[in-house]
Amino acid sequence: MNSLYFDNAATTAMRPEVIEEMTDKMTTIYGNASSTHEFGRQAKKVLDDSREILAKSINATDKEIIITSGGTESNNMALRQVAQIKQNEGNHIISTVIEHPSVLRTLEYLEGLGFEVTYLPVNLQGNLSTEDVKSALRPDTILVSLMSVNNETGAKLPIHEIGELLKDHQAVFHTDAVQSYGLDSIDVRRDHIDLLSTSAHKINGPKFIGFLYLNKDIFVKPLILGGEQESKRRAGTENVPAIAGFAKAVSLLDEKSKQDKQDFFKKLTTQLLSNLKENHVAFEVNGQLSDNHSYHVLNLWIKGVETSRLQMNLDLNHIAVSGGSACSAGSLEPSHVLTAMYGENSSRVNESIRISFGEFNTESEVEALSNQVVKISSKLLTKNK
Amino acid sequence: MIYFDNSSTTLINANVLNTYQAVSQKYWSNPSSLHKFGEKSFMLVEQSRLQIADLLGVKGSEVFFTSSGTESDNWAIKGTAISKRKLGNHLITTQIEHPAVLNSMKQLEELGFKVTYLPVDQTGIVSPDSVEQAITENTILVSIMAVNNEIGSIQPIAKIGDILKEYPSIHYHVDAVQAIGKNLWSKLFHPRIDLMSFSAHKFNGPRGVGFLYKKANRQLQPLLSGGGQEQNLRSGTENTPGIVASAKALRLTIETQQKTAQQTVAIKRELLDYLTDKPGISIFSPDASDFAPHILTFALEGVRGETLVHLLEEQEIYVSTTSACSSKDETGSGTLKAMAVDDRIAQGAIRLSFSSENTLAEAQEFISKFEEIYKRFENISY
Ligand SMILES: Cc1ncc(COP(=O)(O)O)c(C=O)c1O
Ligand SMILES: Cc1ncc(COP(=O)(O)O)c(C=O)c1O
Helix, strand or coil, X not given: CXXXXXXXXXXXXXXXXXXHHHHHHHHHCCCCCCCCCHHHHHXXXXXXXXXXXXXXXXXXXXXXXXXXXXXXXXXXHHHHHHXXXXXXXXXXXXXXXXXXXXXXXXXXXXXXXXXXXXXXXXXXXXXXXXXXXHHHCCCCEEEEEEECECCCCCEECCHHHHHHHHCCCCCEEEEECCXXXXXXXXXXXXXXXXXEEEEHHHHCCCCCCEEEEECCCCCCCCCCCCCCHHHHCCCCCCCXXXXXXXXXXXXXXXXXXXXXXXXXXXXXXXXXXXXXXXXXXXXXXXXXXXXXXXXXXXXXXXXXXXXXXXXXXXXXXXXXXXXXXXXXXXXXXXXXXXXXXXXXXXXXXXXXXXXXXXXXXXXXXXXXXXXXXXXXXXXXXXXXX | CEXXXXXXXXXXXXXXXXXXHHHHHHCCCCCCCCCHHHHHHHHHHHHHHHHHHHHHCCCHHHEEEECCHHHHHHHHHHHHHHHCCCCCCEEEEECCCCHHHHHHHHHHHHCCCEEEEECCCCCCCCCHHHHHHXXXXXXXXXXXXXXXXXXXXXXXXXXXXXXXXXXXXXXXXXXXXXXXXXCCHHHHCCCCCCEEEEEHHHHCCCCCCEEEEEXXXXXXXXXXXXXXXXXXXXXXXXXXXXXXXXXXXXXXXXXXXXXXXXXXXXXXXXXXHHHCCCCCEEECCCCCCCECXXXXXXXXXXXXXXXXXXXXXXXXXXXXXXXXXXXXXXXXXXXXXXXXXXXXHHCCXXXXXXXXXXXXHHHHHHHHHHHHHHHXXXXXXX
16 A cells, blocks of 8 residues: 655655756765865855755845754754844843744753743634734843744744834844745745744755855854855855755745645645545644645644554554654654643643645545544544443 | 865765665655654664764764764864853863864853863874873863864874873863774774764765764753754754765775775875975875875975966866865965964965775876976976
8 A cells, every 4th residue: 555644744755856956966066165176166156056046935135045954953043143142132032832842942042041031822723913922022122033834733923914013123033934935935025034944854855954044134153163164154064965956946836836735735634624524523623724824734633532543543554644743753742832722631732633735645645544534533432432 | 087185075975875865765754753654764864873883883872963074063062061161161172173173162262161272293293291281170171183184194082082081071072074984993993082073975975964973971962952853962853865875875985994095095105206305395294104094285385275276177186275164265274384384385285185986097197287287387496
């Protein structure tokens, strides 16, 4: 039987075009981009061309793109280095309780250094309002870091409105756009975003490459120091093949294809939910399917069915879904996002799975998925009785 | 075409590239995911970790993947400083380290740490005694590179390790980026070493993969926090294809390191035979036991290194000035400066660095091409 992969928020398959691009760069361009000889110049050209593609994708300029090793490094660099440079202007930071661990753990580190962090709660939809940010904002707030799209529920935060709000405040605005990049149209000028994190492996690009957008008027010191790569902002021999692969993945996504993807995922979502309904599965969506939802993620409460058992049984049937976010290896901790939405005593925390769609999924795969969910959940529910 | 710039970066080995491709196609899932897709990636990552650990003679749980040699250096140094700052604020290193080390040290100085930058002798080697003399009760880290990237001098890592046995609370970090796979391991590896940095693209592996050896029980604050990968010490979704390919690259490199060392040293000797006693030529990488087999740096007095690089490039010979990282606005080589080499000579330095792909015939071709260039400058009086 074919394996079905519905864990695209954890990571995605590399596109064949991306592998091809990388292979090409690995075999033909082996200069160190900082070397002054011909190979170095060739490598630099690839780097420049790629950077232009990445910059354009969010309406930034080339100089504002710092290549990193992925979302985690981008988030760490953004938070640690902004906090450091702005510490004379205040020590208050605003974020949310539903951020990715690469933001939360870094904020905890900053708290240890004496910064004060307000973690905004979320509502039952897993979202928050601009008002919430407004009331938390203080004269000594130096940084606001909010994810664009939550990786567990798909909730889309009101980034544009918050950008507007912060436009005239000293606080720097960072967004972790790892789950929205490549799916939503992002414009850092329109949305007044100062820093933005992305990761290539979430959009069918290579692993361990991403970028941090840093507005040209903001200066931060590097997190990783050494040679003069990335305009002295991030040292280390440039990973030219992966950068070219990342740019390739990005170049395959124009505005229309992003919209098409969202429409397609919405269709798959609708299909799955109506199948489950027809078969009388007792479920609810965690979060809210609305305009403020990114349809590549669907978090479902299957009432009475324990997360790990459903996930394992699906796995036995060669269907990959997630029982939370894929992070700390091997352990399935209760989701901090569902806990924030519904409280730790809610059954939803232990009875939910995350299904996340990618462009290689098909309607017949979704059919197979829903059939298995129906079968397994009814089997597990009967056993429970 | 002759590529003599293997210390800047190497061409990926064809088999390693195949591995990278195959893993990218089949095992791209997230190793932390609990389903079978994730499990396979997880197993591949862990097998690779064990393989690397075996090749280094350490434990699997002591190998941590990073994105580069630079990151490994930054992490080892800053992670130590932060986790040991209550015990002291003094660090010891040398003047000839890679910028990844030197600039991490400088950053720590801005934060109030004190750093001793030990000088080196005329040959580019630090004295173990000077390390001992520099130690104070506040010393928390000694960071010494194994093989210098600019001239190939081998530092007395084992002797310093012996000295540090008397100071068990000091972290001993070794930047081994230029040392691995050069048939120097038995000489360089010392049980007292706590932290060691590596980078895969220097041994025909892929870009964007580094690793850090960290001895069990040694405290190190993470540089990158998040999802808890790498024993909660280096977060970020794992680079499965890169990691598997790097393990393979390391195995292939180490399996052939003896042969490679013989081959590269033969190339180096051929070139040294030609260069030695030539008027105007200064050699910084002698054929000696404390110099690596794969690096040959020399200067032609009165001609800038960049000029030589470009003239050689016209002949399709690729070399570099002393280090690629700072090639662009070079104010002179840090290592040669530390060796008190006259500026006029240091400015003329070029570095040739060899790999198993290079041949004696290439050395001979280099000699004949270089001789033409040399003759052009002969009327400069030395
Ligand atoms: C919202 C979000 N931020 C950050 C990350 C971290 O990205 P990376 O795995 O590239 O370090 C992830 C994914 O793991 C994510 O979903
Ligand atoms: C001695 C030494 N340390 C560290 C590095 C940095 O390694 P990477 O290029 O992987 O960041 C290099 C190479 O540039 C090096 O030669």
